Amino acid sequence: MITKEDLATPVKPTWCPGCGDFGIWLAVKQALMQLDAKHEDVVIVYGIGCSGHMCNFVRGYGFEGLHGRPIPVAEGIKLANKKLKVIVVTGDGDTYGEGMNHFISGIRGNHDVTLIVHDNRVYGLTTGQASPTAEKGYKSKSTPTGQIEVPVNPIALAVAQDGSFVARGFSADPQQLIKLIVAGVQHKGFSVIDVLQNCATFNKVNTVTWFKEHTYKLEDEGHDPRDKVAAFTRAIDETRLATGIFYQDEREPYDQDVPGERGVPLVDHDLSEADITRTMNEFL
Amino acid sequence: MSLFLAVNKISFRIGGPAGFGIMNTGLMFSKACSRIGLHVFDYVEYPSLIRGGHNTYQVRAEDTPVRSQVETVDVLIALDEPTLTIHADELKEDSLIVYDDATIHPEHTVLKRGIRCPVPLKALVAEVGGPEIMQNTVALAAVLGILDYDFSVFETLVQDSFEGKKGGIVDQNIQVARKGYDYAREHYGHHSHYQLKAVKAPKRMVLTGNEAIALGAVQAGLKFYAAYPMTPASTILHTLAAWQERHNIVVKHAEDEISVVNMGIGAGYAGVRSMVATSGGGFALMNEGVSLAAITESPIVIVEVMRGGPATGLPTWTEQSDLRFVMGAGHGDFPRFILAPGDVEEAFWMAAEALNIAETYQSPVIIVSDKYLAESHRTAEPFDLSKVRIERGKLLRQAPKNYLRYADSPDGVSPRTIPGVPDGFFLANSDEHDDWGYSNEESGIRNRMMQKRMRKEAAYAKTMPQPALVGATDADVTIVGWGSTKGPILDAMDWLAKDGCKVNFLQITHISPFPAETVKKLLAGTKRTLMVENNYTAQMAGVIREKTGIELKEKLLKYDGRPFYPEEIYGRVKTMIGKGGAQ
Numbered sequence: 001m002i003t004k005e006d007l008a009t010p011v012k013p014t015w016c017p018g019c020g021d022f023g024i025w026l027a028v029k030q031a032l033m034q035l036d037a038k039h040e041d042v043v044i045v046y047g048i049g050c051s052g053h054m055c056n057f058v059r060g061y062g063f064e065g066l067h068g069r070p071i072p073v074a075e076g077i078k079l080a081n082k083k084l085k086v087i088v089v090t091g092d093g094d095t096y097g098e099g100m101n102h103f104i105s106g107i108r109g110n111h112d113v114t115l116i117v118h119d120n121r122v123y124g125l126t127t128g129q130a131s132p133t134a135e136k137g138y139k140s141k142s143t144p145t146g147q148i149e150v151p152v153n154p155i156a157l158a159v160a161q162d163g164s165f166v167a168r169g170f171s172a173d174p175q176q177l178i179k180l181i182v183a184g185v186q187h188k189g190f191s192v193i194d195v196l197q198n199c200a201t202f203n204k205v206n207t208v209t210w211f212k213e214h215t216y217k218l219e220d221e222g223h224d225p226r227d228k229v230a231a232f233t234r235a236i237d238e239t240r241l242a243t244g245i246f247y248q249d250e251r252e253p254y255d256q257d258v259p260g261e262r263g264v265p266l267v268d269h270d271l272s273e274a275d276i277t278r279t280m281n282e283f284l
Numbered sequence: 285m286s287l288f289l290a291v292n293k294i295s296f297r298i299g300g301p302a303g304f305g306i307m308n309t310g311l312m313f314s315k316a317c318s319r320i321g322l323h324v325f326d327y328v329e330y331p332s333l334i335r336g337g338h339n340t341y342q343v344r345a346e347d348t349p350v351r352s353q354v355e356t357v358d359v360l361i362a363l364d365e366p367t368l369t370i371h372a373d374e375l376k377e378d379s380l381i382v383y384d385d386a387t388i389h390p391e392h393t394v395l396k397r398g399i400r401c402p403v404p405l406k407a408l409v410a411e412v413g414g415p416e417i418m419q420n421t422v423a424l425a426a427v428l429g430i431l432d433y434d435f436s437v438f439e440t441l442v443q444d445s446f447e448g449k450k451g452g453i454v455d456q457n458i459q460v461a462r463k464g465y466d467y468a469r470e471h472y473g474h475h476s477h478y479q480l481k482a483v484k485a486p487k488r489m490v491l492t493g494n495e496a497i498a499l500g501a502v503q504a505g506l507k508f509y510a511a512y513p514m515t516p517a518s519t520i521l522h523t524l525a526a527w528q529e530r531h532n533i534v535v536k537h538a539e540d541e542i543s544v545v546n547m548g549i550g551a552g553y554a555g556v557r558s559m560v561a562t563s564g565g566g567f568a569l570m571n572e573g574v575s576l577a578a579i580t581e582s583p584i585v586i587v588e589v590m591r592g593g594p595a596t597g598l599p600t601w602t603e604q605s606d607l608r609f610v611m612g613a614g615h616g617d618f619p620r621f622i623l624a625p626g627d628v629e630e631a632f633w634m635a636a637e638a639l640n641i642a643e644t645y646q647s648p649v650i651i652v653s654d655k656y657l658a659e660s661h662r663t664a665e666p667f668d669l670s671k672v673r674i675e676r677g678k679l680l681r682q683a684p685k686n687y688l689r690y691a692d693s694p695d696g697v698s699p700r701t702i703p704g705v706p707d708g709f710f711l712a713n714s715d716e717h718d719d720w721g722y723s724n725e726e727s728g729i730r731n732r733m734m735q736k737r738m739r740k741e742a743a744y745a746k747t748m749p750q751p752a753l754v755g756a757t758d759a760d761v762t763i764v765g766w767g768s769t770k771g772p773i774l775d776a777m778d779w780l781a782k783d784g785c786k787v788n789f790l791q792i793t794h795i796s797p798f799p800a801e802t803v804k805k806l807l808a809g810t811k812r813t814l815m816v817e818n819n820y821t822a823q824m825a826g827v828i829r830e831k832t833g834i835e836l837k838e839k840l841l842k843y844d845g846r847p848f849y850p851e852e853i854y855g856r857v858k859t860m861i862g863k864g865g866a867q
Contacts, residue, residue, distance in 0.1 A: 066576050283489035
């Protein structure tokens, strides 16, 4: 079991007071402690942004990648060593802007990776430009007359693209978020967890109060996470934002279908066993 | 008509529209020549489309080593009329031309020279009820018949090549081959002034540069390969994908080259040998990843198989115009390790070497190749696998107490753990970081980390292979080149040596770090130099000038997508020496 001390680092969080990142950080750590996993068998891959800064506040095997690119790094790690529990901690700009292709492809491949997206509708670290989930009309430094595009709907996209685990949490409800992260990591496949959060400094519209007024829990309305049509219907309702597990199924994860692994994690293969003699002979 | 007898010295070409099985037929001819002990080099030209256009496959086979194609054609198979026009100038008076006169009319073309040997390809295929594509086999067998090639050897080759295909295909192919062979011998047996006869020789493989890279990487323990399809790198993907079960490799066709390089880095970080490949455009997308591998000190091998640029450029043609791009790849300062194989042997050994450098120096390593090397087949003896070394550097399976991943060290390389090792925790951080990996922007730490990483280049430079001159001592002309120009350069040198010309060759295989002192010393002792490059701006000449201060004034450059022919190099050197003459 992983303890609180195991996860402690000498670096103090640099997030603004009141930032939703604190709640997500707490939930990530609590979830790790509740998982039945060895500390060394967990890898967290981070994106770039305020969310990615969490890499300095959680001790363990970590990889802070490039903006938009943590998902393929995580997939490469999982394919190299399928024993590992691989988690991605990233942001909405990372995932739904720069990295949208990887988001969709990760879902398609059903790589056994848990994706936790900080979704605060702004780019915090670059001082508050509208993110891909910002509402139409949202005014920011990069959209002074209002955002023209409609927002990305990550939950609807994930359900439509055959996501095998699609959930939404809220940074101000860490208890629910812990459960979602534990369920996501335990799920064999690509787990999408979009996490609504406030940006205390730059987003004065989507505050904690605003999110509280606009969200409800799926479990309170008897939603069945095996009902894909119901999941999609709830996902496209942008007036009331649902939290909880929208959809889950048992589709085989990518690493179960890979021909080259032979049951043993790639990293455990003995490299000195390589012998291309027979293959070379085919060129004669 | 026979003017002379040429035994085991032949230049063969088959041409026709794409989709007519020209690639397979050409390769069959290469293998047929290799099977009787000849040295073979082949070269394909094809446009970037699936149907139509003009495809050609050229094979040169001799009983002494050959490493390039030549300008003249001794035997031509034409599967359409344009082939006769396009290649008319390559033919000599005594060249043999095989075609089906039911569909092809030489009088509609500009064909002037050559001996016409029409064979009813279509009719012969119809006699055995085979599919139209079998005309290739008939034409090939007809050529072998005229060349007095042993049919039983060809029969075995057909059996080996179609092994595993649906019942009847093998027999049907052999049947039509026999018909073509007999027809040609009966009608054109008297034209056997070109002959192919078995010679005593070791068994040789027929393989491309891409296949050699795949073989070398697998023997050196490659476990993870990712790619997005891009000519001319794609055949590495196809080759490794076909071997993934047999050799226990995970091969991932990812969504784009950005994903490819990031997956490769993830796999390398997690402890498996990891390689990716692409061409210039895909490599442009990978650039940020090169930088990421450098700062996180993650091993990965990236193969850049060049084609004609800029942009989509000449997708199926060759060029060496990405040298400067590869040398400058990735933003920021970090050690660059770049290898440039010049033939299939070097491709094999450098794939293994690159994986070793990547793990030893915990860095990205780039192999720069091109379409000409990647897709041309050459004969090579099976590689001596006992000489393949797997060097994993400072890889730890157990962590020492108070382990620090990025601790400073004299060679810049710090011991590396991988996920799964108890107490070996660290953060691989794309931000500048401290010894543990936590983000840190302090001046002192920044300087120490930069110096630590850069020191790896100096450490490697002490052990890296140094270039040497090959060829005549006290040469009048020194040819300088890199990569795939090696083949035509060496072939031209063979001809020049026969003419009594003293020529040698400086090939740069290890491009970064650049072996400046050795190159400077070698060039200082030369009389005249000729820089040979497949690009417009003589990029390597520029690098040599930058690194050594030596300007190579005389250049032979080509940027039309075609590789050098040895005749071009031979002619230029002859002019330089002032003796004139032709091969």
